Amino acid sequence: MxxxxxxxxxxxxxxxxxxxxxxxxxxxxxxxxxxxxxxxxxxxxxxxxxxxxxxxxxxxxxxxxxxxxxxxxxxxxxxxxxxxxxxxxxxxxxxxxxxxxxxxxxxxxxxxxxxxxxxxxxxxxxxxxxxxxxxxxxxxxxxxxxxxxxxxxxxxxxxxxxxxxxxxxxxxxxxxxxxxxxxxxxxxxxxxxxxxxxxxxxxxxxxxxxxxxxxxxxxxxxxxxxxxxxxxxxxxxxxxxxxxxxxxxxxxxxxxxxxxxxxQAWGLSPGLQGQATLALSTDAVRVGESVGLRVNLHSHGPQAQALEVDYAVVPDGGRGGKTFKGWRLSLAPAEVAVREKQHPMREVSTRRLYPGPHRVDLLVNGAVLASATFTLTP
CATH class of the missing domain: 1.25.40.290 (ARM repeat domains)
Structure with missing residues (x-):
């Protein structure tokens, strides 16, 4: 590209x-x-x-x-x-x-x-x-x-x-x-x-x-x-x-x-009252392919929570990391929400890809609550 x-x-x-x-x-x-x-x-x-x-x-x-x-x-x-x-x-x-x-x-x-x-x-x-x-x-x-x-x-x-x-x-x-x-x-x-x-x-x-x-x-x-x-x-x-x-x-x-x-201006609280997990569809991805993300959010709070769920893809060493939009949702008390997404590992004009180990961080209202890793190969 x-x-x-x-x-x-x-x-x-x-x-x-x-x-x-x-x-x-x-x-x-x-x-x-x-x-x-x-x-x-x-x-x-x-x-x-x-x-x-x-x-x-x-x-x-x-x-x-x-x-x-x-x-x-x-x-x-x-x-x-x-x-x-x-x-x-x-x-x-x-x-x-x-x-x-x-x-x-x-x-x-x-x-x-x-x-x-x-x-x-x-x-x-x-x-x-x-x-x-x-x-x-x-x-x-x-x-x-x-x-x-x-x-x-x-x-x-x-x-x-x-x-x-x-x-x-x-x-x-x-x-x-x-x-x-x-x-x-x-x-x-x-x-x-x-x-x-x-x-x-x-x-x-x-x-x-x-x-x-x-x-x-x-x-x-x-x-x-x-x-x-x-x-x-x-x-x-x-x-x-x-x-x-x-x-x-x-x-x-x-x-x-x-x-x-x-x-606070948006009615969001830091992090999540509850648990969050992140799973990837594979531990090895080739340039041009996609990696699947599966997110589980479990509310332990007494009230509905407004959540901005994003994720960051960070190469080993931190160079070239970027945060991507995920989902916006309201999580009711005791609710379990599952969200899935395919993230393409394609080069674009404004972002280089670096083969090697990568970390995916799950951010909920700006707080990193879970991580997973994969390896990007040429």
Whole structure:
């Protein structure tokens, strides 16, 4: 899967970009562009491929910033449509005959980012267009790091933008710890500048936007758990189902950690009053196969217990461990509940697998109550 992921940017992507830039500017040197973009491209990993295409743009687009950004904007396809839940449709389609969209936009955004400090307002206008064809969440971070005061008024306007893509960028681009993105250390230390954006967006009509707000709050929880607990306490009362789902997703790290104030905000108690057991379907699993989990929960408490049951898969040595969602249930007094699940041991683009011994920990309201082991083989 990791190898397949990097192929999302390939020689066809570069050729496609050159074709559409030539379409909007007859003077574009597509031969020179490909001479920079293509040599050794197949040997590069995904992010390096995106940066290589940005190098080719730098070598061939005009030095005049406004003209260069204008050519990029003219070469774009129409904004990506949204489904009835506000989710983008066709975000991975990068070879549209209409123009540039999809993964190539990462490279376009990188080019804009490199020159964004020359004219922040013009760069933000270009990112407003780019994010509607893929995302500009990585490209905006240099500006937020170097010129934050030039960004905040624009982000506030974007939180009210008619486009869900743009509203999402206001939240996603300003996440303190965006995966793959430049860490915004000032916001890691003090996330308060983004709180007005999150307040404006947490009840957004688009699930795409609300999910970003939840992930943004989850970022904040890693450094300021008390802020997210206070946010849940403030916004959970009288919340509708959509906001409840957002707040639950925002609380996920703190719940998995057994953070007591957050558990209390959700009406959860630490651990379990009772017994829990975990059994695995096998003691040896090959990469690409699945391991079955069987969980038994026996209540000894006098009242019903609200439980968040998760599990962590941890390689020997702890490197690459990850916690996964399991089940949410209410356990009545003396009740015995059985839950089963198949966990796939497949490589994905964001997580490596490490052959060898693995431990599975069963977490109930954040407390590890049982463990089991298996061996992963190539």
């Amino acid at each position: 990791a190898d397949a992921f990097k192929l999302l940017i390939n020689a066809d992507t570069a050729t496609h970009a050159a074709r559409h830039l030539k379409r909007v500017w007859s003077g574009f040197d597509d031969t020179a562009f490909l001479a920079v973009a293509l040599p050794g491209l197949d040997g590069l990993e995904f992010k390096a491929r995106a940066l290589r295409l940005a190098d080719a743009l730098k070598a061939t687009l005009p030095d005049d910033l406004d003209r260069a950004f204008g050519l990029i904007e003219s070469a774009l396809a129409a904004p990506l449509p949204l489904d009835d839940k506000g989710e983008p449709v066709g975000i991975g389609a990068s070879l549209s005959p209409q123009g540039l969209a999809g993964w190539v936009v990462w490279s376009l955004g990188e080019f804009v980012s490199r020159r964004s400090l020359e004219d922040p307002a013009r760069a933000l206008a270009c990112l407003h267009a780019l994010t509607q064809r893929f995302t500009a969440e990585f490209a905006i971070r240099r500006l937020l790091h170097e010129r934050p005061q030039a960004c905040w008024p624009t982000l506030q306007r974007w939180a009210q933008d008619p486009s869900a893509h743009v509203r999402r960028l206001a939240s996603e681009g300003s996440r303190p710890r965006l995966p793959w993105g430049l860490r915004l250390q000032a916001l890691v230390q003090d996330p308060s500048p983004t709180e007005p954006l999150l307040r404006a967006l947490q009840d957004d009509s688009s699930a795409y936007v609300r999910r970003s707000v939840a992930n943004h709050l989850n970022d904040i929880a890693k450094d300021h758990p008390e802020r997210v607990t206070a946010w849940v306490r403030e916004h959970l009362p009288s919340a509708d189902a959509r906001r409840q789902a957002l707040l639950r997703h925002a609380s996920r790290t703190l719940i998995k950690q057994g953070h007591v104030p957050t558990l």
